[in-house]
Amino acid sequence: MSAEADALPVGIGVCDCLTPLGDAAATHAALLAGRRALEMRPVLGRDGGDAVPLALCAPMDETIPPRWLPDLRRLVARIPGDAWGTAARPVIITSSNFGVGSLHAFTRDRDSRHLRHGPPFACVEMLQREFGWGDHILLLSHACVSAQHGLLQAARLLHGGAAGRVLVVTFDFVSPFVAGGFSSLKILNAGWPAPYAVRESGSIGLGDGAAFAVLTREGGAFRLAAHALHNEMFHFTGNRPNGAGFDAIAAAIAGAAQGRRVWVKGHGTGTLEAGRLEAEAFARALPDAPLVSWKGSLGHTLGSCGLVELAITLAALRAGRVPGTVGSTAPCFTDNVALADFAAGEFDGVVLDSNAFGGAHAATLLTHD
């Protein structure tokens, strides 16, 4: 099965993120300094459990209102006011979690107030009221490619003439329910994540993250030039062992990047098989492109990772320096993995790759002058 990139260039107006290390600029600076946001914490929060790497903005309790609301308020305050939620200015909200942790808290505490922000629609309605957005809101959840899928949908709205500007907002905050699930799969364990490193055991970290981008029809200094989606349709949690899914997405976005000097902001969570398959696919498709992952510091921000890491990528381009693969040491699966930071000025494009449960892959080509 082959994938092809959609050439739907859009401009990036404003874009920023929030991680436990701060906004995009602060997070970028911390990554350059090799700082790790992850800390060993009990997997079930106040209920204890094994210590696993989590990067949290606040203690992982299911509070009323939810613990993530103050963080989202701070982030949304940076979005320029523009009558968001109208037909011409729709909002796309993406997440893989929404308030799922609160649903779990409801089953535990039987406090119905958790339901006000537990189900995705209730969660989005709460945000709509909180931020004064209109009714033109698209809600999108597609596991860990959610945010990149949201960017593609925004580009389609803009190119179809259905909107003049689109606000894409994403957020995923870790809950005991989600951390417990990944812990049960044994990929969230007592080890620190080391993306693309050859090790005996793989491990991921989970992190809080939120971000937004305002996309426009007009081009700017930074553009999302092409988008590709692909689904292996192979298995809930596994990829085709021969790497065909990774090859398909890498080839599609490499085709769109032809003639450009690019680096790759990879997905790289720290699992062994998917990390190897991703690194090998990009080594084949874009052999001269350095590959980095920042999840060894930030953890995996799940459905939001595509936009959180886009914001950090923009901060890297503005600062002229790209953080390396924090948390990893040689040997790596392939020679294209960049462990150390490098100069951004040698390149005129970036490929952003995300992968998800269900065999979903998404890649975006970011170009700049």
Next chain:
Amino acid sequence: MAMPDDLALRLKKLIVETLRLKDVRPEDIRDDEPLFGNTRFDLDSIDALELVLRLEKEFGLKIGTSEESRRALASVATLAEFIRQRGAGPRA
């Protein structure tokens, strides 16, 4: 602690029961038969997850990583060896 043969049979019964394997009798599973990637059982990672959680509860042991899980669950023999090495026994 159960004798090795008893442990193997107990594990086979646990596998059939936990994963609701149809048309498979515990005694028909060979000790060295691959559990995963075997078309006779058609098990996947979600089955592995269920099995690991049941084993941890049943034997009071801890499987640390997905790679350790994969090695332990290769066959009934490797699983029994994994349990014996940790000195874990079935809980009443």
